[in-house]
Amino acid sequence: MRQAVGVRIGKILVDRGFITEAQLQEALRRQKESGGRVGEILIEMGALTQDQLNWALGEQLGLPYAELSQEMVDLEAARALPEELLRRYQALPILKVGNELTVTLADPTNRQAVADIEALTGARVTVAIASAAVITHLLDLAFPPAMVREGVRYCEICPPGYQQPEALTRDTSGVAAVYALLLAAVREHATEIHIEPREAEIRVRYRVPGGLREPARFPAHLGGAIATRLRILAGVRPEHGWQRSRMRTRLDEQELELELLFLPTRRGEAITIWLRRRDLGPPDLEQLGLPARAGKTLTRFLRDGRGLFLVSSPDPGGLAAGLYALARTAAREGKRVVTVERVAAFEVADFVQVEIEDGIERATIEALARPPEVALVEDVSAGAVCLAAARAAERGSLVIGGLPFATPSTAWQHLLSLDLPRPLLAASLRALLTVQREEERWASALFPVSDRTRRRLIQGPVPWTLPTS
Numbered sequence: 001m002r003q004a005v006g007v008r009i010g011k012i013l014v015d016r017g018f019i020t021e022a023q024l025q026e027a028l029r030r031q032k033e034s035g036g037r038v039g040e041i042l043i044e045m046g047a048l049t050q051d052q053l054n055w056a057l058g059e060q061l062g063l064p065y066a067e068l069s070q071e072m073v074d075l076e077a078a079r080a081l082p083e084e085l086l087r088r089y090q091a092l093p094i095l096k097v098g099n100e101l102t103v104t105l106a107d108p109t110n111r112q113a114v115a116d117i118e119a120l121t122g123a124r125v126t127v128a129i130a131s132a133a134v135i136t137h138l139l140d141l142a143f144p145p146a147m148v149r150e151g152v153r154y155c156e157i158c159p160p161g162y163q164q165p166e167a168l169t170r171d172t173s174g175v176a177a178v179y180a181l182l183l184a185a186v187r188e189h190a191t192e193i194h195i196e197p198r199e200a201e202i203r204v205r206y207r208v209p210g211g212l213r214e215p216a217r218f219p220a221h222l223g224g225a226i227a228t229r230l231r232i233l234a235g236v237r238p239e240h241g242w243q244r245s246r247m248r249t250r251l252d253e254q255e256l257e258l259e260l261l262f263l264p265t266r267r268g269e270a271i272t273i274w275l276r277r278r279d280l281g282p283p284d285l286e287q288l289g290l291p292a293r294a295g296k297t298l299t300r301f302l303r304d305g306r307g308l309f310l311v312s313s314p315d316p317g318g319l320a321a322g323l324y325a326l327a328r329t330a331a332r333e334g335k336r337v338v339t340v341e342r343v344a345a346f347e348v349a350d351f352v353q354v355e356i357e358d359g360i361e362r363a364t365i366e367a368l369a370r371p372p373e374v375a376l377v378e379d380v381s382a383g384a385v386c387l388a389a390a391r392a393a394e395r396g397s398l399v400i401g402g403l404p405f406a407t408p409s410t411a412w413q414h415l416l417s418l419d420l421p422r423p424l425l426a427a428s429l430r431a432l433l434t435v436q437r438e439e440e441r442w443a444s445a446l447f448p449v450s451d452r453t454r455r456r457l458i459q460g461p462v463p464w465t466l467p468t469s
Helices: 002-015 021-034 038-045 050-061 075-079 083-089 111-121 132-142 166-170 175-187 220-234 292-303 316-331 360-369 383-394 408-417 422-428 451-459
Strands: 091-097 100-105 124-129 192-197 201-208 211-219 243-251 254-265 268-277 307-312 337-341 352-355 374-377 398-403 429-438 441-448
Touching: 002 021, 002 038, 002 050, 021 038, 038 050, 050 124, 075 091, 075 132, 083 091, 083 111, 083 132, 091 111, 091 132, 100 111, 111 124, 132 220, 175 192, 175 201, 175 211, 175 220, 175 243, 175 254, 175 268, 192 220, 201 220, 211 220, 220 243, 220 254, 220 268, 268 316, 292 307, 292 316, 292 429, 292 441, 307 316, 307 383, 307 408, 316 337, 316 374, 316 398, 316 429, 316 441, 337 360, 360 374, 360 383, 374 383, 383 398, 383 422, 383 429, 398 408, 408 429, 422 429, 422 451
Parallel strands: 100 124, 307 398, 307 429, 337 352, 337 374, 374 398
Antiparallel strands: 091 100, 192 201, 192 268, 201 211, 243 254, 254 268, 429 441
């Protein structure tokens, strides 16, 4: 019977020009020697694609071939069935009308799949055919691997030099590897994950309090699978050049925001992931590690309710902590606070938080044209943005701006290199706060702008020496 079915599907494939007669005969010969299905043998030979075989099967069996997209599919219908069953049968429910459930199958001849789905749902199943790769992709969207679900547990990644857990090396899809990497990063309080392809392996590094740590290395052949799995999670299609995306998820009972950057390299795709915990509130000024006297000075400045305050840190987490700590202190006076960021670092119910991925420089300038009482600006390193911030502060607003520099000297020098009007800068600038991470704590220093510094700034042309608190 299998031979007869093979001939029929083979004839369709030849008639439609998908394969040649010689390729069909070679497939039938191999089938006779080792068994298997003609279509699968042709795919192994490289003579046929899975989509071409599915199209021919649809014609043979009188079933529709569905070109699926995310917009066409009700993912809630998929979630009504056990994930394990859907993945085992490569099945995806796409539509339910009354008692009739339309299910796409990668293998439409699998009658057991139809019987099991009908038994579970009590519905009458109508079968359509779809690509196995597309079904897998949509199942990944319906059941994201990065979400913690009951019964899903993976081992934490071991220290360098360990033997990879069998589950990770056996899983060629990248699901287990990605899940384990994210879970371990969250538990180690990492703020960044760096996945770096090398000649014979994939190196993984976490940025944790104290610096970079290398928790794992994977075989090079897993690199593509890991990248694909992360792209699926982030909803990013493979394209040439660098790509950036972000997503939110829940992992290890924590609300997370992940920002992903995909970079093509000579040895494969390098990926950087920034992790932010959304269930943690922003720190208070007291948590930044400021000396008591400096903390009182800064609080007094902020309660004056006006001026430009700069926060400098090479660590995105430190920059966000400093910006929000200052904004919270200023907001205690009952003022309206508006933040402008690519991605809000923290969720604060009383703040108006504006998120803009593209065109943030222009949006920031427009927001500062009519500023609120308190404005938090993620990055004022661009000259036009810094000028808008200084003008808003000079008109009476309190503006808190970020500078991504490691030392106060480099922050000051960059500020002066922007060629802003010196009198405006002298009139608006109140202080610079630097924030550094030391082990698991923040360490901060305050550099107020004194009257002497303002005079030297206006008189120029030599920049001021570093202010001291």
